Amino acid sequence: MRATVFHGPRDMRVDHVPDAALSASTDALVRVTHACVCGSDLWPYRGELLIYGPPGGRTGHEFIGIVEAVGADVQTIRPGDAVVAPFAFSDGTCEFCNEGLHTSCLNGGYWGGQRDGGQGEAVRVPMADGTLVALPPDVDLGDDDLAARIAPLTDVVCTGHHAARSAGVSEGATVVVVGDGAVGLCGVLAAHRLGAERIIIMGRHENRLAVARGFGATDEVHERGPAAVARVHELTGGGAPHVLECVGTAAALDTAIAVARPGGTVGQVGVPSEAVDLMDAYNRNIALTGGVAPARAYLQELVEAVLAGSFDPSPVLDLVVPLADIAEGYAAMDERRAIKALVKVASA
Amino acid sequence: MRATVFHGPRDMRVDHVPDAALSASTDALVRVTHACVCGSDLWPYRGELLIYGPPGGRTGHEFIGIVEAVGADVQTIRPGDAVVAPFAFSDGTCEFCNEGLHTSCLNGGYWGGQRDGGQGEAVRVPMADGTLVALPPDVDLGDDDLAARIAPLTDVVCTGHHAARSAGVSEGATVVVVGDGAVGLCGVLAAHRLGAERIIIMGRHENRLAVARGFGATDEVHERGPAAVARVHELTGGGAPHVLECVGTAAALDTAIAVARPGGTVGQVGVPSEAVDLMDAYNRNIALTGGVAPARAYLQELVEAVLAGSFDPSPVLDLVVPLADIAEGYAAMDERRAIKALVKVASA
Structure with missing residues (x-):
């Protein structure tokens, strides 16, 4: 064959x-x-x-x-x-x-x-x-x-779903999705299915953002780095209780932690390909959940x-x-x- | 003054x-x-x-x-x-x-x-x-x-308590405590107060282990490195559902993740002073919770x-x-x- x-x-x-x-x-x-x-x-x-x-x-x-x-x-x-x-x-x-x-x-x-x-x-x-x-x-x-x-x-659909479930997304939730790849987009879809009221996607590719909007994203953050984090804090009044990390790089996980509200949860489904600094998560009691779906x-x-x-x-x-x-x-x-x-x- | x-x-x-x-x-x-x-x-x-x-x-x-x-x-x-x-x-x-x-x-x-x-x-x-x-x-x-x-x-008492609470310790639980410093010992105490049935402390200092026994530890693992992990897996039949990380070094967090059962939870209260590799946690869906108590x-x-x-x-x-x-x-x-x-x- x-x-x-x-x-x-x-x-x-x-x-x-x-x-x-x-x-x-x-x-x-x-x-x-x-x-x-x-x-x-x-x-x-x-x-x-x-x-x-x-x-x-x-x-x-x-x-x-x-x-x-x-x-x-x-x-x-x-x-x-x-x-x-x-x-x-x-x-x-x-x-x-x-x-x-x-x-x-x-x-x-x-x-x-x-x-x-x-x-x-x-x-x-x-x-x-x-x-x-x-x-x-x-x-x-x-x-x-x-x-x-x-x-x-x-x-990808199950992986996005696992991110949303692991992050505790439920009816009326405010959710941030880090990553506009297929998994991130499926994270948007999953959060929408689970009843999230506000779904903020972080990404820069218009074709992907168009898919995200179709899947239920309510807000987009196009900035990168600290400006992106600041924008999410502005949109959410200090960070989101539920964050879906759908990339796996240290930078993406840093961002996911940074945009979480103190006491919030990051559902991590991006394969963690690099070592990460957990000091911010520790200082603000951000839980890291998820894994291979x-x-x-x-x-x-x-x-x-x-x-x-x-x-x-x-x-x-x-x-x-x-x-x-x-x-x-x-x-x-x-x-x-x-x-x-x-x-x-x-x-x- | x-x-x-x-x-x-x-x-x-x-x-x-x-x-x-x-x-x-x-x-x-x-x-x-x-x-x-x-x-x-x-x-x-x-x-x-x-x-x-x-x-x-x-x-x-x-x-x-x-x-x-x-x-x-x-x-x-x-x-x-x-x-x-x-x-x-x-x-x-x-x-x-x-x-x-x-x-x-x-x-x-x-x-x-x-x-x-x-x-x-x-x-x-x-x-x-x-x-x-x-x-x-x-x-x-x-x-x-x-x-x-x-x-x-x-x-330290509140910090140990936070580790146990964050790790989801409840009546009848099997718990591993990584670290025999004051916080780890207070983690043993907290797990015992919350009703844990089996409390395994990982440590090597006899005076500290004596305190741990007084606080309710039921098992001790004196080995280090991979031998210590293997011993916990042997004692627990494949890892514990609740792990308290009370040190903060990358080695301690690696150990805490390694001794957790798939799907388990690490309550982390050791200040994470080094970057950590989350691949094992990801592969086995180990949640990292806790933070500054x-x-x-x-x-x-x-x-x-x-x-x-x-x-x-x-x-x-x-x-x-x-x-x-x-x-x-x-x-x-x-x-x-x-x-x-x-x-x-x-x-x-």
């Missing part, structure tokens, strides 16, 4: 690799119809954090598709099912899965590297019952528009909401490329020509 | 300074009977973080004493009252004081530096009604044993508990020095010959 392989910085290639195949009796084999390129995929692309291991590793952790086969012990997933995979697999039965923290599953793990990645024609899915969410029979992933509404659920915990609810038409995350996907051209998806995101790329892998 | 002045690293001197005096109509003038040396006082002593400003600043933020005079607008505090001061002053009326976050008081501040410090004969106390807690008339601060039970309430929020309740005999924090004070010999208190703590020094300033 064909799958994307990390050959080195700025060198993502679609190679011929051994076909994905069932291995354990709890596996499912999923033929991928659509994948996405994640902001975190840009790290290995840029030679920074090698999340798929050394060159040779498979890439991609966001995919949806059709089940082709299942092992003998798979109970709830059947061949022919259209399915959504969260960006981590999990058994669904351990103490952490039972607590809704599927990314700490005792038997779980992540796609790519030595395993099949999402940016390929097929994926062996371990613990299929615990991992996959089956879509209703009438969902046709041959409909690219529908696929574009569902594909962001694999990661337990997407599987939220997936069923969010899939149902999308299928019911209650929200549409597809505007974060502003570029579609066929699998053969996935390198262009990476390049466009790297150069900020696109927010996020949908990769069309196969017809359903 | 005489007061301790920071002259430079390892040079704390008791100097003659201008007498403390009422200034605003909301002030009280307090004659100090007892002060303490805080672990954070060792930072300027060691030339690290100059919490009292440049040389010339007054020192000390932990004191109890007798009110000598009050301004015209002071309502609840009267001359002759025995009082406890928290380590920060606050108006008691702003939005943050009303929320119990007195260390973020809009009009508040800290002792020492250009203000009177606690390690002197008298202190001008701003916003006396909001700041001070008056003791019942029968409390005699001339009783040094009683004073030693009350003096730790000014900071709003001592005033807890003080009334904890004073009443001490006076009722329900707990006794005085074992953290294992050295008593007269004000004239305060330098010896600093030296003994710096050299770990003492956990914490009580400074006897004047007879009540």
Whole structure:
């Protein structure tokens, strides 16, 4: 089959690799119809954090598709099912899965590297019952528009939701979102769904801010650095009780802490790629919550909401490329020509 | 009057300074009977973080004493009252004081530096009604044993309590305390008061561990580094849901995060003096809460508990020095010959 392989910085290639195949009796084999390129995929692309291991590793952790086969012990997933995979697999039965923290599953793990990645024609899915969410029979992933509404659920929608939940966003809340990438935009969407009254997005790219407005942002802060912090304090009368940190750099976390009201909470879902100074958080009792999102915990609810038409995350996907051209998806995101790329892998 | 002045690293001197005096109509003038040396006082002593400003600043933020005079607008505090001061002053009326976050008081501040410090004969106390807690008339601060039970309430008892509260400790909890200094020991005490069933202290000093046992510690981890983390994981079956970080170094915070169970909470009250790597916290959704303790929020309740005999924090004070010999208190703590020094300033 064909799958994307990390050959080195700025060198993502679609190679011929051994076909994905069932291995354990709890596996499912999923033929991928659509994948996405994640902001975190840009790290290995840029030679920074090698999340798929050394060159040779498979890439991609966001995919949806059709089940082709299942092992003998798979109970709830059947061949022919259209399915959504969260960006981590999990058994669904351990103490952490039972607590809704599927990314700490005792038997779980992540796609790519030595395993099949999402940016390929097929994926062996371990613990299929615990991992996959089956879509209703009438969902046709041959409909690219529908696929574009569902594909962001694999990661960014759940991650934005986790940021908002971790930051304690509820009805009537005032929320600041740091970052206007796909996750930040999904943070806006999540805060809006959870009933926030005021949602301030910090960002400078007009195309992204337009998406944010569509997702429910009420205010925009275009400034940078201390001026941006001052502007948020002015808008909020001294900082917001709920802040979503959706970038991961030390500068972004510093900003997230600085715009929080004393006693406030930062829901942090940007991967913390740099060491951070916690003195301001300490002095003002700002809590840092969040982490890698337990997407599987939220997936069923969010899939149902999308299928019911209650929200549409597809505007974060502003570029579609066929699998053969996935390198262009990476390049466009790297150069900020696109927010996020949908990769069309196969017809359903 | 005489007061301790920071002259430079390892040079704390008791100097003659201008007498403390009422200034605003909301002030009280307090004659100090007892002060303490805080672990954070060792930072300027060691030339690290100059919490009292440049040389010339007054020192000390932990004191109890007798009110000598009050301004015209002071309502609840009267001359002759025995009082406890928290380590920060606050108006008691702003939005943050009303929320119990007195260390973020809009009009508040800290002792020492250009203000009177606690390690002197008298202190001008701003916003006396909001700041001070008056003791019942029968409390005699001339009783040094009683004073030693009350003096730790000014900071370390409230700080340990804040760590435990921030970490979500409740009835039946399993708790790890990182740090066997006075704050860590008070964290053990607080966890015990809040009903924790299992309290694991990480430390190596037998005299401190003996105090911890007296305060309710059920387990001790003497190892350091990765072996210590492994031992906690062994004792707890994979980490504790509640961790109290009572040191402030990057190594201590790393340890606190590492011994937490996925989804757990670290109540951080050690001043974060170094930048920290949050990747482990992110990967396992460990929340970092806490900060500078709003001592005033807890003080009334904890004073009443001490006076009722329900707990006794005085074992953290294992050295008593007269004000004239305060330098010896600093030296003994710096050299770990003492956990914490009580400074006897004047007879009540």
